[in-house]
Amino acid sequence: MTAPIALFDVKAQQALIRPELDRRIAAVLDSGRFINGPEVAELEGMLARFAGCAHAVGVSSGTDALQIAMMAEGVGPGHAVFLPAFTYTATAEVPLVLGATPVFVDVQAETFNIDIADLERRIALVRREGRLRPRAVVGVDLFGLPADWRAIEAICAAEQMFALDDAAQAFGASLHGQRLGRWGHAAALSFYPTKTLGAYGDAGALLTDDADRAELYRMLRTHGEGKTRYEVERTGMNGRIDTLQATILCAKLTLFDTELAQRRRIGAAYDAALAGSVGVQVAPEGAENACGLYTIRLPDAAARARVQAALGAAGIGSGIYYPKPLHHQPAYAAAHAGSIGGNGPPPLPVSEALAGQVLSLPMHPYMSEDDARRAAGVVLTNL
Ligand SMILES: *Cc1c(COP(=O)(O)O)cnc(C)c1O
Secondary structure (H helix, E strand, C coil): CCCCECCCCCCCCHHHHHHHHHHHHHHHHHHCCCECCHHHHHHHHHHHHHHCCCEEEEECCHHHHHHHHHHHHCCCCCEEEEEECCCCCHHHHHHHHCCCEEEEECECCCCCCECHHHHHHHHHHHHHHCCCEEEEEEEECHHHCCCCHHHHHHHHHHHCCEEEEECCCCCCCEECCEECCCCCCEEEEECCCCCCCCCCCCCEEEEECCHHHHHHHHHHHECCECCCCCCECCCCCECECEHHHHHHHHHHHHHHHHHHHHHHHHHHHHHHHHECCEEECCCCCCEECCCCCEEEECCCHHHHHHHHHHHHHCCECCECCCCCCHHHCHHHHHHHHHHCCCCCCCCCHHHHHHHHHEEEECCCCCCCHHHHHHHHHHHHHCC
16 A cells, blocks of 8 residues: 555655744743734734735735725726636635625636636626726636736736735746745735635735735724824724744744745656646746646536545545535625626626636655656546
8 A cells, every 4th residue: 555645745854843843932921922022023024025026014914915905996886896706715705894896807727817808808798887886806826827917917906996806825826037025016915825826824915016905904904093093084993913923933944945846846746647648737938836726627527426436445535626616615605696787797708617626746855756647647537
């Protein structure tokens, strides 16, 4: 029996930095500064330097990063927020929580990222109808692959909309030589444990080059408090990052470049074994994938079930991200139906097809390229 291969491994890394983790955690315990300790600013400096952007603001999760960014723009009732239908639920829940209307956009079959032609069509439909004001586009860099940010930025500039990069799955990716964090007006990161840079609990960050936005983000993560404590300038929230998570992330960032390189080697091994036989996510010119998840597209749901069962029998983990496009989720169906009136919103055929066909294979920096080839072999013999 060969060794099992897990879909994720959030523990192997600890062995490499355990003394540093223990030292850092003990220092926070000794200091008692569990909120707003100096390690928060230390992490923010490291994140900004890594991404090459002017400001990083640590927050409590990727979802809260999205929410703080939209609150800062005043996104709310009467506003349309355009986002892909094929993504994690958090991208869509935030505009709804703020009273805005999510408008689901289809994705491209090759990249699984937002389809620019469909985005333009839906913005035009909302404008023609005149009921909602197009206010923001949330581009998602699904599974680590950057969306078409040049196009999204151009559309948002022309339409005077806010461009928010949901880079929750893609920290470390770059596009045209520029890391995510510098695309759009701001980028939201998640440090959920299985993301490319994962904490040991919930955490997130906002990256931006805009000093005014960064200042607002800091205000909003602390209940909208102004320059002096207990002077409330804006409606905010409790969206701070814990000092403990910040210090853990500082320790983990020292490994991040090495881990990214290994993720990319594994992605390349999968591509070499699988491209041409099954659908794989294709990086457009200039895009460097952070390889958060390696996701293939099988011919149909029956083939996917067969491959997934065979992987399971071989001790190889897999997962379905995502089995349902968001406009089919009970919580969002009504918002979708009401987002564009008239004859109803146009269909989202690629998102619907992908939900029935995608399968994610093991992807983490502590597996080998041979592991990837073994998983790919099981896929190929069970198509
Ligand atoms: C994980 C994720 C989020 C939310 O991040 P949390 O830290 O879990 O709140 C948002 N968007 C996408 C695309 C994600 O994958």
